[in-house]
Amino acid sequence: MPGVMRDLEELVEPPALTGSVSYRLRLLQIAAYKSFEKVVSGFGTAPRYYGMLKLIQANPGIHQMRLAEAIYLDRSSLVPIIEALSNEGWLERRPTRHDRRVRRIYLTDLGERQLALLDAEVERHEAMVTEGFEAAEIQRLLADLGRIDANLRGFLSVSNEGA
Amino acid sequence: MPGVMRDLEELVEPPALTGSVSYRLRLLQIAAYKSFEKVVSGFGTAPRYYGMLKLIQANPGIHQMRLAEAIYLDRSSLVPIIEALSNEGWLERRPTRHDRRVRRIYLTDLGERQLALLDAEVERHEAMVTEGFEAAEIQRLLADLGRIDANLRGFLSVSNEGA
DNA sequence: TATTGTTATACTCTATAACTATA
DNA sequence: TATAGTTATAGAGTATAACAATA
Numbered sequence: 074m075p076g077v078m079r080d081l082e083e084l085v086e087p088p089a090l091t092g093s094v095s096y097r098l099r100l101l102q103i104a105a106y107k108s109f110e111k112v113v114s115g116f117g118t119a120p121r122y123y124g125m126l127k128l129i130q131a132n133p134g135i136h137q138m139r140l141a142e143a144i145y146l147d148r149s150s151l152v153p154i155i156e157a158l159s160n161e162g163w164l165e166r167r168p169t170r171h172d173r174r175v176r177r178i179y180l181t182d183l184g185e186r187q188l189a190l191l192d193a194e195v196e197r198h199e200a201m202v203t204e205g206f207e208a209a210e211i212q213r214l215l216a217d218l219g220r221i222d223a224n225l226r227g228f229l230s231v232s233n234e235g236a
Numbered sequence: 237m238p239g240v241m242r243d244l245e246e247l248v249e250p251p252a253l254t255g256s257v258s259y260r261l262r263l264l265q266i267a268a269y270k271s272f273e274k275v276v277s278g279f280g281t282a283p284r285y286y287g288m289l290k291l292i293q294a295n296p297g298i299h300q301m302r303l304a305e306a307i308y309l310d311r312s313s314l315v316p317i318i319e320a321l322s323n324e325g326w327l328e329r330r331p332t333r334h335d336r337r338v339r340r341i342y343l344t345d346l347g348e349r350q351l352a353l354l355d356a357e358v359e360r361h362e363a364m365v366t367e368g369f370e371a372a373e374i375q376r377l378l379a380d381l382g383r384i385d386a387n388l389r390g391f392l393s394v395s396n397e398g399a
Numbered sequence: 400t401a402t403t404g405t406t407a408t409a410c411t412c413t414a415t416a417a418c419t420a421t422a
Numbered sequence: 423t424a425t426a427g428t429t430a431t432a433g434a435g436t437a438t439a440a441c442a443a444t445a
Contacts (some may be wrong), residue, residue, distance in 0.1 A: 084306055087294035089355060094374065095268045095365055096287050097381040102265035103308045104388040105258045111395050124259050131250035138426060143247055145266045150413050152428060166427095174421045174426040192252060202258055204387050210380070211257065217369075217377045218260040224367050225267040229274075301403065313436055315405060329404095337403040337444050 094221065105202060112198040116191055117161050122154060123195060126180070126188055129164060134177040137166075163187065257384065268365060275361040279354055280324050285317060286358060289343070289351055292327060297340040300329075326350065 090096045113120040125144055129135060141151040155178065158164050163184035166176040180188065203211055253259045276283040288307055292298060304314045318341065321327050326347035329339040343351065366374055 084291070084298075084302065085294040087290045089290050089358070090287055092374075092378065093358070093362055094377060094381070095272065095358075095362055097378065097385070098261060098265045098268055099287065100308070101381060101385055101388065102261045104385065104392060105261055107308065108388055108391050108395075109258065111392075124253055124262070127250045127252050128247070131248040135247075136426075139247065145263070145270070146412095147414055148427070149415080149429080153412090172422070172426085174419095176427070195252070195256070195258075199256055199258055201391055202384055202387055205383060206380075211255075214257060214377070214380045215255065215260060217373070217380075218257070218264060220368060221365055222260070222264055222267065224365055225264065225271055228271050228364055229267060299403080309435095310437055311404070312406080312438080316435090335403085335445070339404070 108201070109195075109198050112201070113191070113194045116187065116194075118157050119161065119163055119187070119191065120194075122158065123191060125154070126158075126163065126184070126191075129178055130180050130185070130188060133179050134167075136175055137178060140178065158184075271364070272358075272361050275364070276354070276357045279350065279357075281320050282324065282326055282350070282354065283357075285321065286354060288317070289321075289326065289347070289354075292341055293343050293348070293351060296342050297330075299338050300341060303341065321347075 109120065119126065125140065128140065128143060132139075137151055137155065138148050141148045155164070155166065159166065162181055164178055164180050166178055169175045169177055206214070272283065282289060288303065291303065291306055295302075300314055300318065301311050304311045318327070318329065322329065325344055327341055327343050329341055332338045332340055369377070
């Protein structure tokens, strides 16, 4: 009776997906994000903006526009995020003297302290993600991902030239 | 006058991000998705579910539950997607004899033909993503991503054991 | 009792367009 | 005229919970 066992068969991954870097990236990102949310808890809305907080930390006084570009967001989409993290005490917006349209973003002291705690959780997650990799392998992987990033940024900026 | 040039300075990427595979994956996926949408057009809502369509093609008659798991979606979230693609003629649901709760999913003939056209667009995009990579480098990268996928799936299934 | 697919519903995230205040 | 930030709004996309049919 062929067909009866069908429900128990392995899922076939077609070559077009198995061999696609884009597809792997997509599924990996979903899985990485879900696992990250399981690892991290008790930090409010901040964990999902960990990357942004680290960028602010490394670039104190960064403009909102600049920040939005860096994380591929529209400037309007960034506003409620900045708002929420300000309300939770992570960061603050300060006006500038030279150009009063611009507001510069800084971590608060509380933000700095909390971010240090969050760093530990993030490292724990990263260790799980790269379990079984040697340091050199991780460096090589990061280099490869960097090359892909360059390809994509190049393509996106070229195809945005008209805008 | 230090500080005046600040607006033109390069963005500093902190080591915690530069060295994080998770973070790279996240940003890459966003960029890859945006570029994919620019490359592909004229296929309705299908391109964003290209991976799912290829899975159905490779696993004709797959159950909805099975499909949902494979792409990390809740079974309820899959329903409107299946619905839309059915309405656009890409696929169809057929009842089963043995277990009448289950509906099996198949590509239609139209779906097969359109998917063949979409394949070409996807290949074009993939070529851009991996531009500058040699075939062996791509294989190595895919292998690395596969190892990460295994780590994540292992972690997610373990931490879901209670559920 | 458990499972598959479905529905109703609400929540999150995002972009677009219009607005303000500055430049 | 153009730009930085904001607001209002609408559209995706997702999960949760409850339901019907079936096992």
